[in-house]
Amino acid sequence: MAYLDKHIETMSREDLEKTQYRLLKTQVTRLYSSSPFYRARMREANISPEDIRCIQDITKLPFIHKQDLRDNYPEGMLSVPRRDLVRFHASSGTTGKPTIVCYTKNDIDTWTTSLARGLISAGLGPDDVIQVSNTYGLFSGGLGFHYAGERIGAAVVPASTGNTERQIELIQDLEVTAMAATPSYMLHLGEVAEKMGVSIKNDTKLKIGLLGGEPWSVKMRDRICEWLGVKGINCYGSSEMYGPMFTECSEQDGIHIWGDIAYAEILDQKTGEQVAPGERGELVLTMLQKEALPMIRYRVGDITEMDTEPCACGRTHPRLKRIFGRVDDMLIVRGINVFPSQVEHTLMSIPEVGDHFEIIVDRKGALDTMLIRVELKKEAFTDNIVQLMELREKIAYRLRGALNIGAAVELVEPDTLQRFEGKARRVIDRRDI
Amino acid sequence: MYEKYKIKQLSIFSENRPGRLAAMARAMMDEGINIYAFTIAEGAGYGVIRALVDQPERAFQKLSSMGVTVRYTDVLAVEMKDHPGGLYDAVSALAEEGINIEYSYAYSGKRCAVLFMRVEDSDVAAEKLLAKDVKLLELSQFT
Ligand SMILES: [Zn+2]
Numbered sequence: 001m002a003y004l005d006k007h008i009e010t011m012s013r014e015d016l017e018k019t020q021y022r023l024l025k026t027q028v029t030r031l032y033s034s035s036p037f038y039r040a041r042m043r044e045a046n047i048s049p050e051d052i053r054c055i056q057d058i059t060k061l062p063f064i065h066k067q068d069l070r071d072n073y074p075e076g077m078l079s080v081p082r083r084d085l086v087r088f089h090a091s092s093g094t095t096g097k098p099t100i101v102c103y104t105k106n107d108i109d110t111w112t113t114s115l116a117r118g119l120i121s122a123g124l125g126p127d128d129v130i131q132v133s134n135t136y137g138l139f140s141g142g143l144g145f146h147y148a149g150e151r152i153g154a155a156v157v158p159a160s161t162g163n164t165e166r167q168i169e170l171i172q173d174l175e176v177t178a179m180a181a182t183p184s185y186m187l188h189l190g191e192v193a194e195k196m197g198v199s200i201k202n203d204t205k206l207k208i209g210l211l212g213g214e215p216w217s218v219k220m221r222d223r224i225c226e227w228l229g230v231k232g233i234n235c236y237g238s239s240e241m242y243g244p245m246f247t248e249c250s251e252q253d254g255i256h257i258w259g260d261i262a263y264a265e266i267l268d269q270k271t272g273e274q275v276a277p278g279e280r281g282e283l284v285l286t287m288l289q290k291e292a293l294p295m296i297r298y299r300v301g302d303i304t305e306m307d308t309e310p311c312a313c314g315r316t317h318p319r320l321k322r323i324f325g326r327v328d329d330m331l332i333v334r335g336i337n338v339f340p341s342q343v344e345h346t347l348m349s350i351p352e353v354g355d356h357f358e359i360i361v362d363r364k365g366a367l368d369t370m371l372i373r374v375e376l377k378k379e380a381f382t383d384n385i386v387q388l389m390e391l392r393e394k395i396a397y398r399l400r401g402a403l404n405i406g407a408a409v410e411l412v413e414p415d416t417l418q419r420f421e422g423k424a425r426r427v428i429d430r431r432d433i
Numbered sequence: 434m435y436e437k438y439k440i441k442q443l444s445i446f447s448e449n450r451p452g453r454l455a456a457m458a459r460a461m462m463d464e465g466i467n468i469y470a471f472t473i474a475e476g477a478g479y480g481v482i483r484a485l486v487d488q489p490e491r492a493f494q495k496l497s498s499m500g501v502t503v504r505y506t507d508v509l510a511v512e513m514k515d516h517p518g519g520l521y522d523a524v525s526a527l528a529e530e531g532i533n534i535e536y537s538y539a540y541s542g543k544r545c546a547v548l549f550m551r552v553e554d555s556d557v558a559a560e561k562l563l564a565k566d567v568k569l570l571e572l573s574q575f576t
Contacts, residue, residue, distance in 0.1 A: 376446060376502070383444035383506040383551070384535060385474045385481050392476070410478045412448050413502055 001314055002125060004117040004152070008260055009315045013308075016259045016316065021055040023260065023288035028052055028061070031294060035079040037072065038296065058263060058286060059274070064298045069099040069240065080104055080292050090138040091239035101140070101239045104291040108147070111242035114261050115148035118247030121256060121313060122208060122233045126153035129174055129205075133167060133181040133189075134213070136160040140243030141213060145180040154178075161185075164192040171204050178208040180244075183216040183224065183232065187355050188419045190228045201229030210235050212244060215325050215341045219348035221252075223355065236320065240295060241287060246320075251312045254319030262287055264318055265297070266306050269327065280305050282327055283320070301327040303339075331427060333361055333368045336405045340426050343372060346402040352380035352391055356417040359407075363431040370407040372399060375414050435559035438569040439507040440549065441489040445482040446502040449475070454482065460499060466492050469575075470540035470549065485540070485549065507555045510575060512568040513539070513546040523548060526565035532558050542575040 003009050011019070029049040031038035042048065045062040052060070069077065069091075078085075087103045103111070124130065130149040136142030142160055149156040157174055159167050167189060170176065179186070186209050193200050200206055209224060212235030221232040236255045237244035241262070246255045257264045266281040267274060275281040283302045287295040305321040325339035332338070340359060347353055354375035362369050374395065382388060388411065396409045447453050454473075461468055471484035486492045489505065496503045513519045527534060537550040547570060552558040559569060 378502050381444075381446045381502045381504055383442075383481060383483065383504065385476050388476055388479070388481070411476075412479070413446060413500075415500055416448070 002120050004113065004120050009117060009121075009256075009258075009317065011316060013316060017055050019260050020263055020288060021052075024055060024058060024263065024286065025049065025052055027288060027290075027294060027296070031079060031296070035077075035294070037077045038079070038294070055263065058265070058297065061286075061297050063284065064296055066099065066240070066299070066301070069101075074100040075102070077293055078102060079294050085292055088138075089140040089143075089239050089243065091140075099240070101242075102292045103242070106289070107242065107291050107293075110261060110289050111144060111245055112147040112151050114242070114245040114258050115144055115237075115247070116151040117258060118235070118245070118249075118256065119148055119152050119154070119210070121249035121315065122210070122247055123250040124149075124152060124154055124178055124208065128152075128154040128177045128208075129157060130154045130178045130180065130210075131157040131159050131167070131171060131174075131176040133159050133161060133179055133185060134244070140237075140239045141180075144237070144243035144245065145210065164189055165196060168193045168196060168198055168200075171200075171206055172198065175205045177205050178210060179206055179230075180210040180235070182213040182420070183209075183211040183220055184214065184356075184420055186211055186224055186228070186230065186232070187220075190224075191415075201227070206230055208233060210247065212236055212247075215323050215329070215339075215344075217341055217345040217348060218322070219345055220355065223348060234322070236323065238300065240293075240298060241285060241300075242290070249311060249313040249315065253311060254307050254321050256311065256315055256317050256319055257285075259317045261289060264306060264320070266304065269303075277308060278305055280324065299327075303327060303330070329427070331359070331361060331370075331429070333370050333405055336403070338370070338403050338405065342402050343399065343426075346398050347374055347395070350395055350398065352377055353395065353411075354414060356419065358417055358426055358428065360428045361431055368431065370405065371410060372407050373410045373412050373417065375417055376411045378414050435556050435569075437571050438509055438559050439555050440485065440510050440572055442506045442508045442549070442551075443482075443484045443486065443489060443492055443496070444504050444506045445484065445496065446479065447482050448479050456499070457482070457496065457501065460495055461486065461492060464488075464491060464495050466495070469542075470538065470547075472536075472538040474536065483536075483538070506551060508549045508551050509555055509559060509562070510570040510572075511548045511550060511562065512570055513548050514568075519546075520548065522565075523550075523562065523567050526562050526567050527552070527558060530557075530561045532561060540575070544575065547575050 032049050041062050047060050084104045085102050086105050089101050091099045132145045134141030146156050209230045209232045211232045224230050224232045234248045235244050236246045263286040265284040269282050283300045283304050285298050303324045307319045310316045325341045358373040360371040392409050399407050467487040469485045474481045511523045535551040540547045
């Protein structure tokens with residue numbers, strides 16, 4: 001097993017906690033003296049750096065929300081002299097104003113190190129050719145994978161998004177072995193390749209997909225593996241953290257969160273208390289080494305579970321099991337929490353329908369209605385309208401079982417629902433609440 | 434042995450979207466394909482268009498290339514005798530044998546009226562109908 005930093009990646013839990021405490025103490029002390037924003041926050045919470053005496057004391061610190069970044073747009077939370085900055089990015093801002101994130105030279109290095117450790121753990125190295133099909137530009141996804149790929153000595157193809165036919169040609173011509181993209185784009189690429197008469201599985205050397213940027217299910221990963229012959233490595237990060245920075249290893253048993261770079265807490269959404277080990281909750285991350293735009297107890301908004309047992313690969317840092325959805329993606333329909341990932345998971349177990357879907361929520365009088373539009377596969381089309389109706393009923397029945405709430409189902413023609421190259425926007429909420 | 438009586442009908446999956454049917458009809462016209470008969474069965478939010486054309490393979494190719502979900506379905510073409518009870522003759526022949534008609538539709542052909550019917554097993558139905566002296570038509574006989 002190859003490592004980037006074997007000593008750090010395999011250190012004992014005890015040593016890791018010592019390192020985390022040392023880094024947190026240094027960070028909090030620095031911010032208290034040099035960041036007006038963090039000093040004000042800590043004073044409001046009636047806490048000073050002296051109150052941090054072990055890593056568990058982190059819970060005394062106040063939370064940071066995405067809204068804080070918006071309120072302080074563009075640089076109100078900057079915690080280093082402006083001349084120390086070497087780069088800006090902006091977050092995708094699915095709702096409201098975008099947020100600006102900035103980096104020092106050390107920040108770029110920490111970010112690159114974090115993702116490079118992940119790429120090596122996923123089995124990549126100097127022999128690989130990595131096509132980065134994430135957006136380059138203000139979005140941090142493209143450059144994040146670009147730098148990490150170069151760091152491990154791989155050759156990087158900075159394809160960015162768009163022009164899928166060209167992307168497929170590049171994969172063939174440059175003998176690309178790994179590709180960074182969103183999982184829905186990976187599937188889209190598979191569809192386009194098929195139309196071009198190219199089998200990703202048989203006609204290319206593509207073996208690893210570095211996939212993330214949107215929630216996806218195990219079923220979707222299995223499909224990518226079976227159909228495209230691509231091992232889907234779950235990748236994780238956001239611009240507020242640095243960018244894409246954590247991945248699964250080749251064991252595919254959870255995303256390794258490098259404890260010397262980030263401290264992860266999983267909190268009960270209602271009480272804000274830490275959940276029991278292995279229980280589901282909201283992820284809160286503290287970036288322990290971040291300079292330009294520190295993130296202390298940042299409410300990431302993702303729902304996940306954490307495993308603190310050492311991984312079969314030998315790495316000891318905690319792992320995030322799957323990302324189940326986002327706090328803000330979660331729909332509340334008739335008082336019931338609905339995650340688009342549950343819908344995806346259910347649909348993928350029904351062979352007659354495709355991978356793409358659309359959820360339309362509306363309100364009729366006082367009652368919420370939910371309509372799920374799904375593509376009928378060409379092979380599943382039958383001239384017998386009764387069978388089509390039975391299929392629709394079967395889908396509705398399965399969804400009801402998974403979601404605990406009834407939804408209307410509409411079968412639509414293949415390839416007609418909108419495809420997304422970035423984050424899939426699958427929910428249309430028409431309720432005027 | 435009843436292959437010649439199996440008429441290749443095109444079955445097309447279609448959402449009830451404005452212009453969808455027009456686009457398909459237009460494509461058939463551009464290809465010089467003649468549509469003899471067609472019918473639409475509606476489900477909730479979608480329909481199945483059933484069409485009989487003079488060049489099924491060509492129409493199938495064209496529709497597929499447009500991204501349309503299309504497949505062939507075999508139907509039987511029954512000659513309707515031009516006298517009272519013509520429909521009864523054909524339908525009762527099947528009813529006696531316990532053969533269920535999934536759907537049917539009529540076409541007023543050049544030589545006679547034709548009833549197209551979809552049954553689960555075309556071979557069995559053809560055998561029973563012929564045994565009752567019901568006349569089955571081949572594609573060339575009503576075009
Ligand atoms: Zn591992």
